[in-house]
Amino acid sequence: MNTTKNRVLLVDGMALLFRAFYATAMSGYFMVNSKGVPTNGVYGFVKHLFTAVNTYKPSHVVACWDMGSKTFRTELFDGYKANRGEPPVELIPQFDLVKDVAAALDIPNVGLAGYEADDCIGTLANLYKEDSEVLILTGDQDILQLIEENVHVVLLKKGYGNYAMYKEDSFIEEKGITPKQMVDLKALMGDSSDNYPGVKGIGEKTALNLLKKYETIEGILDNLPALTKAQRAKIEQDLDMLHLSRKLAKIHCEVDVVCELDSAVYQINETRMNEKFKELEFKNLHSLIK
Numbered sequence: 110m111n112t113t114k115n116r117v118l119l120v121d122g123m124a125l126l127f128r129a130f131y132a133t134a135m136s137g138y139f140m141v142n143s144k145g146v147p148t149n150g151v152y153g154f155v156k157h158l159f160t161a162v163n164t165y166k167p168s169h170v171v172a173c174w175d176m177g178s179k180t181f182r183t184e185l186f187d188g189y190k191a192n193r194g195e196p197p198v199e200l201i202p203q204f205d206l207v208k209d210v211a212a213a214l215d216i217p218n219v220g221l222a223g224y225e226a227d228d229c230i231g232t233l234a235n236l237y238k239e240d241s242e243v244l245i246l247t248g249d250q251d252i253l254q255l256i257e258e259n260v261h262v263v264l265l266k267k268g269y270g271n272y273a274m275y276k277e278d279s280f281i282e283e284k285g286i287t288p289k290q291m292v293d294l295k296a297l298m299g300d301s302s303d304n305y306p307g308v309k310g311i312g313e314k315t316a317l318n319l320l321k322k323y324e325t326i327e328g329i330l331d332n333l334p335a336l337t338k339a340q341r342a343k344i345e346q347d348l349d350m351l352h353l354s355r356k357l358a359k360i361h362c363e364v365d366v367v368c369e370l371d372s373a374v375y376q377i378n379e380t381r382m383n384e385k386f387k388e389l390e391f392k393n394l395h396s397l398i399k
Contacts, residue, residue, distance in 0.1 A: 115241035115370065118167035119230045120158065122174045122218075124248040126207050128265060129153020130200050139199045142390040147199040151207045152391055158214075159397035160270045161246050161263065162375065169241070169373040172211045173229040174220035181223055182357050189357060192304040206389075213385035214377055217368050224364050227252055231362035234260050237370065251295070251303075254360060256280050256288035286320050293326045296355035307354045308347040315340065326355065 130150030133140070139147035162170065182189045196204075208218045219229050230252065234243045238259040245252055248265040256262055256277055264273040280288055297316035299307025307316075319340075323329045333341050344351065377398065386394060 115169060115237075116165065116167045117169040117171065117233075117237045117241045117243050117370070117373065118161065118165060118375075119233055119243060119245045120161075120170065120172045120216075121226050121230060121245070121247035121249060121252070122154070122172045122207065122211070123226055124265070125154045125157045125246070126150045126203065127200075128248050129157060130197075130203065134197065134199065146202055146206070146389075148203065148206070148389055148391070150200055150203045151210055151389070152394070154207050155210060155214075155391070155394055156269055156397065157246075157265065159394065161272075163397065164270065164272070165244055165263065167244065167375055169370055170216050170375045171233060171368050171373045172208075172216050172218050173226040173233070174208065174218060175226045176220040176222045176224070179223070180225055181361070182225070185356055186305060186353060188304050190304055192301075210385060210389070213381050215381070216375075217373050219366050219368050221364055221366050224361065228361040228364045229366050231255050231360040232364040232366055233368060235362050236367070241370070251291075251300075251358070252360070253280060254288050254291035254358075255362075285317060290320050290324070292355060292359045293320055295358035296326060296351055297329075299354060300358065303357065305354050305357050306347075306350060308343050308351050310343045311340070326351065 127150070130153065132153060133149045138149060140149040140152055141147050158170075178190065211218050219233065220226065221229060227249070230245055230247075234245065234255055237243050238257070241259070243260045245255065245260070245262045246265070247262065250264065253262055253275060256275055258277060262275045264275065265271070266273055277288065286294065294313070294316050295307065297307050297311050297319065298313050299305055319329050319336075323332055329336070329344070333344065336344070379398075
């Protein structure tokens with residue numbers, strides 16, 4: 110049983126920003142303020158953040174960010190996330206603005222060029238889990254691989270305040286594999302949103318069955334003769350891509366980032382927050398502070 114008093118909320122900043130932006134952008138609503146700056150994504154980010162804080166009552170909060178589209182993964186594989194277009198013009202000014210708002214709420218912003226927010230989250234989760242309960246707030250299922258005894262994932266569902274909370278036992282019960290096996294699962298089946306193929310012709314069902322039986326990619330490769338002829342042929346044909354896909358799928362938890370817990374205590378300076386909200390012409394967010 111967890112007797113630690115710290116509860117650290119690691120926020121996948123881009124996941125919240127994009128979700129909030131597209132929720133209103135679909136209807137053409139960008140909340141442009143009197144300076145001509147669109148703020149719908151930032152406003153929704155704050156609303157998601159406050160709602161999660163009210164729900165999970167963290168003692169500490171850290172926001173992690175992607176720092177540009179070039180990472181070690183794009184160097185490994187040209188096609189990585191190459192299916193994603195340029196961000197909409199209304200979103201671009203909100204990338205810096207959302208970090209300013211997080212800073213105004215005294216929430217540390219963490220990111221490192223060459224890595225994704227997930228890698229920073231994984232690194233910090235490893236750092237904090239010894240003495241704290243870690244909650245990761247995201248909309249991205251890739252991060253489920255980080256779940257362990259003291260690290261839980263809160264997945265955003267549609268709307269505000271709707272979450273799927275994953276702990277180690279609930280994950281295993283639902284998926285039939287351990288969180289660590291998620292990496293090998295994605296290596297086998299690929300990931301269409303991140304645009305890497307895995308093994309052509311092997312979908313989630315087959316990949317899950319193979320991992321339940323043989324546990325790891327090494328276990329599967331050691332037992333190739335026991336596979337069906339078709340499965341064996343597909344894996345042998347795409348062996349290089351299988352290994353590459355695993356490197357792309359695995360969250361790198363040894364990134365050169367650090368954030369002292371003392372600097373992440375969740376304690377809003379209301380004067381500073383109100384000044385920032387006034388500058389951005391945000392209304393109705395104060396009522397979410399509890």
